[in-house]
Structure formats: C-alpha cells, structure tokens
Amino acid sequence: MKTELIGSKSGAGASCAPPLLELAGVTKSFATTVANDDISLSIAPGEIHAILGENGAGKSTLMKMIYGVLAPDSGRIRWQGEDVLMRNPAQARSLGIGMVFQHFSLFETLTVAENISLSTSQSAAKLSPRIAEIGNRFGLPVDPSAMVHSLSVGQRQRAEIIRCLLQQPKLIIMDEPTSVLPPSGIPPLFDTIRKLAEDGCAVLFISHKLEEIRALCHRATIMRAGKVVAAVDVATQTNRSLAELMIGREIPQPSRTPAKPGKRPALEIRALTHEPEDPFGTRLEGIDLVLHPGEIVGIAGVSGNGQKELAAILSGETSLSRAERDRVRINGESCGDLGPGQRRKLGLSFVPEERNGRGAVPEMTLVQNALLTAHPLGMVQKGLIARRDARAFTEHCISAMNVRCSGAAAEARSLSGGNLQKFIVGREIRLQPKILIASQPTWGVDIGAAAAIRQELIRLRDSGVAILVISDELEELFEVADRLQVLFRGRLSPSVDRADANSSLVGEYMTGGFLQQRIDSEAVAA
Amino acid sequence: MRMPWIIDARTSNSRLVPIIAPLAAVIVTVVSGLVLMSFLGVEPGKALYQLFIAPLSTAFNVSEVLLKATPLLLIAQGLAIGFRAKIWNIGAEGQLILGAIGGSLLPIWFNDSQNVLMLPAMIVVGTCCGMAWAAIAAALRTRFNANEILVTLMLNSIALQLLYYLVAGPLRDPFGFNFPQSALFPDVAMLPTLFGGARVNAGLFVAIGLSLVAWFFVERSMVGYKLQVGGVAPHAARYAGFSEKRAVWLSLLIGGAAAGMAGVFEVAGPLGQLQRVVSPGYGFAAIIVAFLGGLNAIGILFAAFFMAVIYVGGDIAQASAGVPYAVNSVLQGILLITYIAARLFVDYRVRPRRAISTMAVS
Numbered sequence: 001m002k003t004e005l006i007g008s009k010s011g012a013g014a015s016c017a018p019p020l021l022e023l024a025g026v027t028k029s030f031a032t033t034v035a036n037d038d039i040s041l042s043i044a045p046g047e048i049h050a051i052l053g054e055n056g057a058g059k060s061t062l063m064k065m066i067y068g069v070l071a072p073d074s075g076r077i078r079w080q081g082e083d084v085l086m087r088n089p090a091q092a093r094s095l096g097i098g099m100v101f102q103h104f105s106l107f108e109t110l111t112v113a114e115n116i117s118l119s120t121s122q123s124a125a126k127l128s129p130r131i132a133e134i135g136n137r138f139g140l141p142v143d144p145s146a147m148v149h150s151l152s153v154g155q156r157q158r159a160e161i162i163r164c165l166l167q168q169p170k171l172i173i174m175d176e177p178t179s180v181l182p183p184s185g186i187p188p189l190f191d192t193i194r195k196l197a198e199d200g201c202a203v204l205f206i207s208h209k210l211e212e213i214r215a216l217c218h219r220a221t222i223m224r225a226g227k228v229v230a231a232v233d234v235a236t237q238t239n240r241s242l243a244e245l246m247i248g249r250e251i252p253q254p255s256r257t258p259a260k261p262g263k264r265p266a267l268e269i270r271a272l273t274h275e276p277e278d279p280f281g282t283r284l285e286g287i288d289l290v291l292h293p294g295e296i297v298g299i300a301g302v303s304g305n306g307q308k309e310l311a312a313i314l315s316g317e318t319s320l321s322r323a324e325r326d327r328v329r330i331n332g333e334s335c336g337d338l339g340p341g342q343r344r345k346l347g348l349s350f351v352p353e354e355r356n357g358r359g360a361v362p363e364m365t366l367v368q369n370a371l372l373t374a375h376p377l378g379m380v381q382k383g384l385i386a387r388r389d390a391r392a393f394t395e396h397c398i399s400a401m402n403v404r405c406s407g408a409a410a411e412a413r414s415l416s417g418g419n420l421q422k423f424i425v426g427r428e429i430r431l432q433p434k435i436l437i438a439s440q441p442t443w444g445v446d447i448g449a450a451a452a453i454r455q456e457l458i459r460l461r462d463s464g465v466a467i468l469v470i471s472d473e474l475e476e477l478f479e480v481a482d483r484l485q486v487l488f489r490g491r492l493s494p495s496v497d498r499a500d501a502n503s504s505l506v507g508e509y510m511t512g513g514f515l516q517q518r519i520d521s522e523a524v525a526a
Numbered sequence: 527m528r529m530p531w532i533i534d535a536r537t538s539n540s541r542l543v544p545i546i547a548p549l550a551a552v553i554v555t556v557v558s559g560l561v562l563m564s565f566l567g568v569e570p571g572k573a574l575y576q577l578f579i580a581p582l583s584t585a586f587n588v589s590e591v592l593l594k595a596t597p598l599l600l601i602a603q604g605l606a607i608g609f610r611a612k613i614w615n616i617g618a619e620g621q622l623i624l625g626a627i628g629g630s631l632l633p634i635w636f637n638d639s640q641n642v643l644m645l646p647a648m649i650v651v652g653t654c655c656g657m658a659w660a661a662i663a664a665a666l667r668t669r670f671n672a673n674e675i676l677v678t679l680m681l682n683s684i685a686l687q688l689l690y691y692l693v694a695g696p697l698r699d700p701f702g703f704n705f706p707q708s709a710l711f712p713d714v715a716m717l718p719t720l721f722g723g724a725r726v727n728a729g730l731f732v733a734i735g736l737s738l739v740a741w742f743f744v745e746r747s748m749v750g751y752k753l754q755v756g757g758v759a760p761h762a763a764r765y766a767g768f769s770e771k772r773a774v775w776l777s778l779l780i781g782g783a784a785a786g787m788a789g790v791f792e793v794a795g796p797l798g799q800l801q802r803v804v805s806p807g808y809g810f811a812a813i814i815v816a817f818l819g820g821l822n823a824i825g826i827l828f829a830a831f832f833m834a835v836i837y838v839g840g841d842i843a844q845a846s847a848g849v850p851y852a853v854n855s856v857l858q859g860i861l862l863i864t865y866i867a868a869r870l871f872v873d874y875r876v877r878p879r880r881a882i883s884t885m886a887v888s
Binding site: 315316317339340341342343344350352354357358359360361362363364368371372373375380383384385387 | 747761764766769
C-alpha cells in the first residue's frame with residue numbers, strides 16, 4: 001500500500017510552477033483594527049514558504065482565513081487556479097489544506113492511533129500500520145500504541161503532523177512549530193518538512209525566528225502591522241536584513257557590563273522536592289537555586305518541564321507547609337510558608353507568564369491594574385484608594401514603557417498581549433524590588449520592545465537587584481543572563497556561566513544530559 | 527456539539543449597556559404581569575393599574591412601597607458586595623430571621639424598659655446575630671471548602687425552625703393566650719415612623735445611608751477593590767497576594783450584617799413583636815434586586831424600589847381582584863429570568879452560524 005501525497009513532483013522550490021494557493025487583496029478587519037490589509041501571496045506546490053512577522057503583525061489572522069476559520073471581508077483566495085469560498089476548516093481540509101497548531105489538540109488519556117482515529121472514520125487498529133508507514137517515510141518515528149501523556153512534546157508534535165498527513169494534504173500550515181521543541185528536536189523536524197516538500201506538498205511555515213527561516217524556507221512573505229511589506233527569496237537575505245524588514249528599523253542591541261554580584265544570597269531554594277496539585281503538573285525534584293543581588297540568573301528549558309511550578313513556589317502562589325518553610329529563603333529569612341503578599345513585602349516582585357487573569361485583570365482599567373501590586377506605594381490612604389496617585393503611577397508606567405493604549409483608563413483587555421506585557425513588566429520594575437522574578441518576560445512582545453525590556457532588566461541588575469528570568473527562548477537568556485540553569489523534568493541542571501554557555505551544552509542539558517553527568521560525578525565521588 | 531448559532535463576547539460596550547438589561551427585564555415583567563392577570567380574568571387596563579400604578583397612587587401606598595423597599599435595599603446592598611467577589615450568599619433570609627430573633631431578645635427580656643439606648647442595642651445585637659449565622663457558612667467554606675451556596679441555603683431552613691421553636695417556647699408571650707408570638711415591644715424599642723398613619727419608618731434613611739456607604743466602599747476603598755479582583759480574576763487576586771479566605775469572610779459577614787439589620791428593622795418596625803412570619807421572602811427577593819441593580823449600589827436603589835412596587839401591587843391585586851398570592855412570586859421569577867436572559871444578549875452577540883460561513887468573499 002502506498003500513501004499518495006498528491007501534488008506535482010516537479011515543483012520543489014520552484015516559483016515558476018502554477019501557484020497552488022493564491023491570495024489577492026485579502027482584507028480582514030475587526031471592530032477597531034485592520035488585522036490584514038490587502039494581502040497578496042502565492043505559494044507553489046513543493047515550496048516551503050515562510051510567513052514572517054512580529055506578534056500582532058496579522059500572521060494568525062491570515063492563517064485562519066486560509067484554513068477557513070475566518071472569512072475575509074474582501075479579496076479573493078484562489079486554490080489551484082480556481083476561486084474558492086472557504087466556509088470552515090472541514091472544507092479547507094477537503095480541498096487539501098492541513099494545519100499543525102502551536103498548541104496541540106490531543107487527548108492525553110488516549111493512544112496516538114486512537115487520537116488520530118477520532119478525526120477520521122477509520123478504527124485505531126486499521127490506522128496503526130499507516131501511521132507507522134508515514135512515520136517511517138517522513139522521519140516521524142512515533143509508536144501508534146503509545147499513550148499521549150507519556151510522549152514528549154516533540155513526539156506529540158509528530159503525532160499531530162502524522163494526523164495532518166493522513167488527510168493527504170497539498171498544503172500544510174505550521175504555526176510556530178519549533179517554539180515547543182528543544183534545540184535537538186528542530187533538525188529532525190526540518191528534515192521532515194524538506195521531505196514533504198520534495199514530495200510536492202507545499203508548507204506554509206509561520207515563525208519569527210530568522211535562523212530557522214533561512215535554514216529551511218525557499219521564499220518568505222514578511223508582514224508588518226497587517227500589511228505585506230516584502231516577499232523575498234530567502235537565499236538573498238541575511239538575518240539582519242530580514243529583521244529590519246520585519247520590524248521596519250534597526251534592532252537595538254542591549255549593552256551590558258560584567259555583573260558584580262553581592263555575597264549574601266537574595267533568594268535561595270534548598271533541596272526542594274514538590275508534588276504538584278495538578279495531576280498533569282510537573283514534580284519538582286531536588287531543586288537547589290541561589291540568586292545573588294546584582295546578577296541575572298536564567299532558567300532555560302522547554303516549557304512544561306516545571307517552570308510553572310517553580311515560578312509559583314518562588315512567588316508564593318504555591319506556599320509550602322510550615323515544616324518546609326526553610327526550603328525557600330528571601331535575604332536569609334525563611335519564607336516557604338508565606339503567601340505572595342507577604343513575600344512582596346520582603347521585596348520580591350514577579351512577572352507571571354500569563355498576563356490575562358493573572359498578571360492583570362482584563363476587565364479592569366490600567367489604573368486598577370496598577371493598584372493590583374503597586375498599591376503599597378502610597379496609593380492607599382486610610383483604606384481608601386488615592387486615585388490621583390494611582391493614575392500618576394499608571395501614566396508614568398505607560399510612558400516609560402511606551403505602552404500603546406488609549407490612556408490610563410483603557411481596559412487591560414483592549415491592549416495587545418505585548419503591550420500589556422510591557423505594562424506589567426513596567427509596573428513590577430517600578431515597585432523597586434530587591435528580587436525580581438520574570439517568567440517569559442518578552443513572550444509575545446515585539447523585537448524593539450523586547451530589547452527595551454531586556455535593557456531594563458540589565459539596568460535593574462546593575463542597581464543591585466537579584467533577577468531570575470525563566471524563559472524558553474535561549475537567545476533571550478544568552479543575551480541577558482549572567483548564569484544559566486536548565487530545568488528538565490522538574491530537575492535543575494548545574495549552573496553554567498555566561499562565558500561557558502553555548503547552545504550545544506545548554507541543548508544537551510535541555511534533554512537531560514546533566515542527569516547522566518550528575519550520576520557520573522556521584523560515582524566518581526563514591 | 528455544533529449549535530446552529532455562534533455566541534461570542536461583545537468587546538466594545540457603550541455606556542448605556544448596564545441600563546439595557548434591567549430595563550428590558552422590567553418591561554417584560556410588566557407585560558407578562560398583564561398577560562398573566564388577563565388569564566385570571568382581570569382586564570389588562572385594570573391589571574396594569576392594580577399591579578403597577580395603584581402602589582404609587584396614594585400617600586399610604588407609597589409609604590407601604592418604601593416600607594418594603596427598606597429591607598430589600600439593605601439586604602441587596604450587603605449581598606451585592608459578596609456577589610461581586612463571586613461569593614454566593616443565598617442565605618439572607620436565614621440571616622434576616624436571626625437578626626429578627628437577636629433584635630427581639632432585649633425588648634422581650636426588658637419589656638417595660640424606658641431606656642433610649644434600647645433601639646441601638648437591639649440593632650447591634652440583631653446585626654451581630656445575622657453576621658454570626660453567615661459566619662457559620664464562612665467557617666465551613668474556609669476550613670473545609672464546603673460550598674457556601676448549599677450551606678447558606680440550608681441554614682435558611684434551620685433558622686426558620688429555630689424561630690418556630692423560640693416563638694412557641696422560650697420567647698413566647700406568657701400572657702399571649704398561647705399564640706406563637708412574643709410580647710409587644712415597648713415604645714423605646716420601635717423605630718419612629720416618618721409621618722402619621724403610615725408605617726414607613728426611619729429604617730428607610732438608614733438603608734439609603736448605608737447604600738451610599740456601600741457605593742463608597744465598592745468604588746473607593748482598597749478592601750472593596752480587593753474583593754472585586756477576587757471575583758473577576760481569582761488568579762490575579764492570588765498573584766497579588768489578596769487572601770481568598772479574607773474575601774469569603776468579609777463577603778459573608780457584610781451580607782449577614784445587612785440581612786440581620788433588616789431583620790431588626792422588621793420586628794422594630796411594622797411587626798412590633800417577634801412572630802412566626804418575619805419576612806415575606808425578602809432575603810430571596812433581595813438576590814433578584816442585587817442582580818437587577820447590576821450589583822451596583824445606585825442601581826440597587828432603583829431595583830429595590832421596583833421590587834417593592836411588585837410586592838405592594840401583588841397585595842393590592844390580591845385584595846381587590848382576588849388573584850392568588852402566587853402572582854408575587856411568579857412576577858419575581860419572571861423578573862430574574864428575563865434579567866439573566868437579557869444579560870446574555872447584552873454581553874454576547876448571538877449570530878446564526880450559517881450567516882457566518884456563507885459570508886461572501888467579494
């Protein structure tokens with residue numbers, strides 16, 4: 001039996017073949033903003049085509065229209081030379097368009113084959129050999145009978161891709177597929193994508209990571225603020241030229257001086273082992289972490305390896321039992337059993353990874369959101385809210401962080417994710433903390449603003465604040481951190497100094513390499 | 527399951543929105559009241575007059591409306607503070623009963639007292655009793671995570687049985703021919719009435735005054751703000767270090783205090799003694815009032831007034847047209863349901879699915 005992936009075999013990478021998908025003048029606007037403005041795009045069979053743009057540039061809206069989730073306001077979509085009206089994703093799939101989402105839609109308690117059979121009419125048993133066959137052919141090894149919860153993120157992604165391939169698509173849309181993978185998982189994915197392209201399947205690859213696009217794609221369409229600013233042949237571009245097209249100006253580089261960390265630790269975790277309350281959470285095991293004033297420590301690792309749990313234990317949102325209070329210390333003071341409010345009084349401030357509903361209340365105004373954690377800065381007098389002070393603080397925060405919004409009275413939900421993040425980071429910095437814990441501080445923030453946030457972190461470090469940055473973007477950690485530790489399956493790697501940190505060592509740690517090392521060194525010690 | 531329609535949240539709301547839903551609910555309630563009455567053989571014009579105009583036609587009727595608005599207003603203001611924090615106190619009726627019992631103790635025990643401090647003391651004791659009753663639910667919720675909806679609801683029944691026991695036994699008037707009621711209160715234990723012949727009393731001013739306090743508490747105080755964050759975004763409240771336990775305690779205690787005070791005002795006002803029936807369901811009706819007022823202190827002022835009109839109008843229709851007593855409850859029910867339904871259309875957009883998928887690509 002041969003699984004046929006329909007498509008012209010001759011078209012690999014060629015731009016002269018008749019386009020598989022063509023968009024002309026596609027426009028989509030929402031209540032107040034034009035998300036896509038007059039977008040034109042064409043993709044040939046067998047082409048790997050990048051859609052490059054910052055968050056908020058309109059990439060997802062465009063993909064949703066191609067995949068039939070949203071309907072364009074105007075413009076036309078042409079599929080194999082014919083105008084089509086994409087009513088819903090089912091129709092898109094029947095035409096031969098598949099999509100691999102950034103967030104997986106697999107049931108943890110079913111096997112791979114069972115999950116895949118849910119979206120087709122065939123039984124899991126019948127599908128298994130086909131899954132294995134497609135897996136072999138495209139370098140996607142995954143056991144069809146494995147339970148999804150036992151799979152790594154990379155394996156889950158493979159299952160998603162196989163599910164997509166079973167529909168025999170002519171075009172696959174991949175939404176930031178590398179963002180969930182450790183560095184070692186990226187080359188195999190790229191091999192798969194290249195094989196798909198050789199077979200004549202076109203791939204629409206969405207990303208904002210320039211290296212990857214240059215390594216993989218043939219052509220790139222670059223979007224900025226809802227418009228196509230350029231469609232380029234990737235081979236003729238450098239990282240720098242792509243980035244400048246993407247953000248429309250030069251990228252600021254943060255400047256830094258060597259760290260001068262203090263002697264007394266500002267924050268310590270000693271031999272912490274913690275069972276998560278959430279059954280799908282990660283167990284933290286034997287965590288030792290020391291953070292000094294005047295240094296930035298980065299926690300690297302693919303998300304889902306215990307970052308969430310670690311951050312909640314540090315912030316106090318998860319508090320330990322009284323018996324374990326010595327496990328966490330702030331400036332030498334045991335505080336494992338203290339709640340977030342009391343830890344804030346000890347000088348800790350915290351930027352959480354979720355901004356809506358945790359770092360900020362979406363339904364409330366920015367002034368009210370400033371009060372959330374900044375109220376101790378004289379914004380409460382005799383139990384009443386000092387509204388003028390709160391407003392002044394908010395306005396200061398907005399202008400200092402260059403938050404784009406309609407003013408201090410704007411509701412938090414009216415801001416884009418990146419702008420809200422800038423506001424939250426600005427608010428936490430302005431609390432004048434002694435310790436700042438930032439979880440994914442620049443997630444979803446555009447390049448220029450991310451650089452500003454990183455610069456702010458370095459400035460804060462120089463003023464003697466102890467900073468912990470938890471991020472799954474290695475580039476970011478290499479840029480800001482003085483030391484790095486990697487979290488893998490709830491265990492923390494040894495600390496790596498900035499000078500010794502490179503992607504191969506950290507990449508090895510990110511797949512658990514340090515565990516072997518630790519066992520070896522224990523053996524030597526014994 | 528795929529529904530033939532799509533519901534999505536409205537993002538841009540105009541300033542009028544908070545008024546649309548309650549207004550729609552009031553209109554639907556008025557219309558359904560008329561329809562209902564015409565089924566019972568009352569012609570619509572007469573029904574409209576009896577239910578909604580007669581209560582406002584004479585000074586006496588208006589005073590009755592204000593009398594009934596007093597407990598509704600007090601209780602709804604207390605409940606709304608908790609509801610904003612998403613702490614669902616359904617036990618205001620029980621807390622009111624406890625307030626009435628607590629408020630009756632002093633005038634029953636010191637029945638011939640002339641002390642002017644009697645009334646303030648009654649208010650303190652009754653309010654504390656209402657709070658204590660609500661505190662049971664708060665303790666069970668914070669200690670054992672027992673659902674406060676169920677606990678407060680069931681405490682209503684317990685409170686009622688406690689009242690039956692007390693008026694039939696320990697607090698019964700020894701010279702009352704074995705009727706299940708207490709002795710009449712002395713004059714110092716009674717709230718002064720506002721004008722001769724009418725029953726509306728000084729409690730109305732207390733209720734309006736406390737409404738302003740409630741508005742100030744919600745809009746301006748840090749504690750009110752913390753409660754609201756806890757209701758809207760519990761994770762943000764935890765992130766900021768606002769204690770959830772404190773929110774549960776505060777919400778329930780405020781609700782209990784308000785209901786307890788309303789209970790005192792009933793026995794020290796229109797009743798003048800402790801009886802088997804101290805409330806025609808004010809504790810439940812106040813839940814509707816709180817929501818109809820948009821959980822906003824000013825909105826609740828209007829909602830309490832409208833609900834009181836329904837109470838009095840129902841009574842008038844009952845007396846003059848012989849419609850059943852249930853008309854009252856039915857109208858209250860329609861009011862709540864239409865309000866909730868109206869909120870769906872105000873907060874969300876409902877569109878047929880077909881219209882979206884066939885949207886033309888021009």
